[in-house]
Amino acid sequence: MASRKPQTPARKSWWRTGSAWKRIALWTLIAGVGVGLIAMVALLTAVYSTRSSLPSYDELKSSPNGQMVRVHAADSTVLVSLGPSYGEWIKYDQIPQVMKDAIIAVEDRRFESHWGVDPLGLARAVRTGIANRGTGRRLQGASTITQQVARTIFLSNKYDFGRKMREAVLALAMERKFSKDQILELYLNKVYFGGGAYGIDAASRKFFGHPASSLSLAEAAVIAGLVKAPSHYSPTADAEAAVSRASVVLGVMAETGKISQATAAATDPRTVKLAPEPRQNSVRYFTDWALPQLETLIDETEAPLEVWTTLDLGMQRAADEAIRKNAPGDAQGALVSLDRDGAVRAMVGGKDYVASIYNRATQAVRQPGSAFKLFVYLSALEAGHKVDDIVVDEPVTINGWSPRNNSGRNSGQITIRTAFTYSINTIAAKLGQEVGFGTVADMARRFGITTPINTQPAMVLGTSNVRLIDMTRAFASVGQKGVAVTPYGITRVTANGNVIYQHEVDTSHVLVAPYVAAQMTDLLQTAVATGTGRAAQIGRPVAGKTGTTSSNKDGWFIGFSSGLTTGVWMGRDDAKVVPGLQGGTAPARAFAAFMTKAVAKRPVEQFETQVTLPEWQLEPEDNAYYTAPDNGMFVDADGNPLSEERQPRSDDSEEGAQGDEQLDQDWIDRMTGNRPPAPQPDPGRAPPPRDAARQPPQDRAPPRENPEGF
Template sequence: MSAKDRARIEQAAHELAKVRGLAEAQFRDDTERAFGGQGLAWDAVEPPVRAYYLNRAYDRVRPVSLTPEDLDGGSPGVVETIVALHRRRHDRASRIIRKATGAVLRVAAAAFILLVGWLAVTAPLSQSLQPIAAPSFLVLAADGQPIARRGAVRDAPVDVMKLPPHVGQAFVAIEDRRFFHHVGIDPWGVGRALFRNWRSGRVREGGSTISQQLAKTSFTGGERTMGRKAQEALITLWLEARLSKEQILSRYLSNVYFGNNIYGLRAAARYYFSVRPEQLTLAQAAMLAGLVNAPNRLAPNRNLAGAQRRGRLVLQAMADIGYVGEDRARRTRGAQLRLAPSDNLPTGTYFADWILAKVEQADQQEYGERRIATTLDRRLQRSAIHAFRRAGLGSRQAALVAMRPDGRIVAMLGGRDYARSPYNRATMGRRQSGSTFKLFVYLAALRSGMNPDSPIEDSPITIGRWTPRNASGTYRGKIPLRDAFAMSSNVAAVRLARQVGIGNVIRTARDLGVTAPIPNDPSIALGTSGVSLVEMTAAYAAVAAGRYPVTAQGLDEQQGEDQDFLAALLHRSPPMRSDPAFADMRAMLGSAVAGGTGRAAALPVATFGKTGTTQDSRDALFIGFAGDLVVGVWVGNDDNRPMNNVAGGGLPARIWRSFMMEALRLSEPPRPRKPPEEDEDEWKDDSLGETIGRVLRDLGVTE
């Protein structure tokens, strides 16, 4: 018997004696009063009577180690009874403990089963054995030269069994040297990492195995939560159960990140060394294995010294394990590695963003780099950039679209500086088109049977509460359509739109490819509806081509490796139709440049175009064509603030001409300085400084 049990029994015996003594005394007092001073003997009384007095005494004493059951009517063998009672109590407590323990274990088991079930449902086990996701896109100009790269650079997976042994060994040595000996989770590795991190006072290494890294990077993402860690562990065990160690290592090498948005060993070998993974030398493999620890910081094209130091650590780890000999490791550490030249391609440009928005949604390729052949002409794109730089835009924004008459985009600028503002004003902005919209008004009139010499009244008009006015305040009475269009008479355009019908004007715009909303209102004759520059330029391209509709295209299905993919993406326009009215419309566009508001855009070759200026000079445009190029230029402020005396016949026309002179390789002829009489405010200079600068350039004093 233990000392604790003995002490408990002694205390119980003491309490029982106290209770019994108190009960006997109370019994004696009661019987003496009842029988006149002579009480009854305690032992002679019946057990129920003794039990009554014992219970009363128990309530007064309130013992610690006794229960009412322990009193047992005050029978003999007190100590033995107490010992037996305590034994029964101990057995009962043991049974209670066993039952409670069993219940807890059952609850824990049920909770564990539920947890595993939840993880199995929420963890992406279904993709654990599926291919690695989406490729990158390499955008090519019309000459096949790359101009932009978008997305992670991935390539086809590798098979470690087909690689030189030192390739896989380099990654195992530095990332998970017990890879072939654990079941996916390595307690020894975790303990070693914790100890080394504690000794160094900072995090020097992690405890994740290669299997865990694969589970995290491929299937659960980088989120650091308890739920994600549990899913990671479950997927790790799933991978270990379903795949061999060689298969796990192959998938790891096919998916691991190497910096510079490069994923997978095949892409990394090509990007950094221009070799296939089967051709990697020991030094190259060691450097690539070393990048995994901090890929962005150690990328050799940015930190060659750091990548070399890490590569030497990998070689030492390989020697420590016995993968390579000390002599070979020492010789390899001194090897000089030659990196492949870096292309440093941008991830986006105005044109590339426009193209990739269509491509990325449709692509289903699993691996590699999708090469997107486009229609962009790099020489013409440079000409557009030069034209913007020469223009003196100041704080204003601008956009330019150049296309062939069939709609193939050859140059595009959606703003002055993509790095500062990637918003594409050429394709995404729907600003008022001003008088460039008059193309549809006059073309609708020509379709109705009128001709360039048909008369139209150029005089004030009031429609309800609206009174449109000519910008110059000059009205000429009855004039031919040709002159009204060339001088951009506002009142004549409104009269003409009402005469041919607003619905016919809208129908003409739709025929030429305008998809933006157009209200059924006479004010649309002055270009009050918002239309993108690329759609307006495509409409002018239809007139240049003599057929409609023309749809702006940037993909070239005749070039590149993915012709079927590109052909499927190309927008198929309705069958093109000719229109006899286009010939007269071209003649009127020529008049607008030769002797109208577009004179500043005139080239040494036949030039056709139209100016446009919206109210308070908030937008200024020139759209026209010459040779085999159709070009639209817009100038304005992003916040729609008015510009200071900027009109379509001024700055936009000069940008248009500057681009076309370089694009068409034209030489500069002598130019008359006196402008013709104008009606729309298209000849207003932007500022005195810009006027002086333009005169000096024309005189050859400065560019």
């Protein structure tokens, strides 16, 4: 019987014997390859489909880029025409080699080798973006020259993932259809270089006064440096930044071998001679503030635009003159004026727009001094205080901080009206402590203060930096009986005759009850009639407040009359002392000079309450009290009072020279309205009886006006 061979067991495949994770990994690999192939096919399809639909090169050369924008004043007068400025089209072989080398070195050093999208540049940008995550900064450095051409011609500057994908597809398609030389020629003739200049020829003529065909190496470096941030690096806006950026461009050119290190070292961008800028006026402060808002108001990016604004040219001229004539010689000044609905009627950001385009009305943040007490007293009134409530002016210490009055004395029992009229610091501190410093900060934010507000006790004297336009907005909201006023500069926009934007005023936001706003207005008009703001009188009812910071570094006056609210700030950009500068002097005079003209054609508007003199009016021998300067509560950066010898003298101020001027009700009536004069007390008789709690002891001098500020 034949023997049977033993059967060998069947070999199991790797697939059956492999662990589960191996099978998962294999399927993942297969799926990934499949998805990648599908994506590649989709990308190639999109690229070649886009390539077939691209315009011809001649069509791209003639296609417009940028928008023409005409800006009108409130009376339809054209303020300025903005938009693209085009020079001559410079052909590739006529473009200076230094210009081509500079732009490639700084914008896309692998331009000659990539296919429209640079994977290495993208990876570097992604790595940088990961490092900067959480900072709010955009992904930068990933766009090639070809992508920038695609964006300039076909897309908007809106930043999102979909736009970046379309940009990449267009760039790949353009590289399939056009040569590198053609793409670079398009780029250098179409990219935006700032100042309204599109293309190197327009930029060269604007900044250097000659055609681009004769650009030097230093000039080419300046122009190449503009692409990253045209407004920031513009040589006409910031020559130092432009030179610094041009030096970076020269260094990159040497690094990439476009020029030698010796050539880079021998080229000095500071030797570049700039073409003189055409003269501008203060209207540009307003247009520079208003026009960027178009980006959020409308979506139209191609059609020519007609923009109607709120600016009143007569008021603007008056504002410009008021600042130029009243700001101290070594100081700057700013003014913004709002109508009752928030329309900006005048805006001056400095003495000379040509010398400085920095808008101090909307950009500068400075300490407001006692102008900030508006929010302290609003909080107190909302909490239930009345303007005639009795408060005690006495030494006070809050968390180690002891505010002092300028007189060095305390006046005991006085009214809230008296405390506000003469800016008594101890009362502001006590009211702030009573309602809560956080409550005061919340009130400031409620009324439109957008800058950070500290809640240390000294904040009641204005230690937090604010913007003039925000403070003016707050006062305007008080003038509108507590209804929020939002500044705006653009009323409507049309494109091809069609209205594409129309401003609508929102009066639905009530910030405080009308009675609170009315009481605050009562205090504000008293401060102008008899207190720190007397220089702001214009022969009709005015409500306002002065502000002065330590060592006379900042002077403010903000007030309203006849539906118009105007804020004035003066000081040095470097925050150095301006001798004699106080809110009640130059700023108040500038306010009066402007408002006298601005409201001349408006009817006189009385406030809900008549001017009521503070209680001290019955002591005629104390008239000097009314004329003490408004020069600030002097404390250091931490809110601690400065020593007396470190504080500036107040007896040399212009207001101090007014001590002999008699204040009486007739004068108040002439300046503020038509109310019949109150009976004057007989000099030979005792004053009429008053509440004993309100009458100061006979051996005590009445309180002098306190220095305001921080």
